[in-house]
Amino acid sequence: MMRTHQVDVDQDGNLYVASWEGGWLSKFVPKPGADPIKLVGRGLVLTN
Numbered sequence: 001m002m003r004t005h006q007v008d009v010d011q012d013g014n015l016y017v018a019s020w021e022g023g024w025l026s027k028f029v030p031k032p033g034a035d036p037i038k039l040v041g042r043g044l045v046l047t048n
Contacts, residue, residue, distance in 0.1 A: 003021055005018050005020040009040050009041060013034075013036070013039045013041070014028065014029050014030070015027070015028040015040055016028075
């Protein structure tokens with residue numbers, strides 16, 4: 001993965017990586033039975 005531009009995670013734990021150039025999007029799906037504690041999750045956003 002070169003020139004990664006954006007990374008996001010959906011509610012199912014799928015990880016999406018978008019490129020800066022080339023217009024590609026990669027989707028990474030957790031293995032069946034993966035430990036949820038070890039999956040990438042959404043960050044905590046604090047607001048006032």
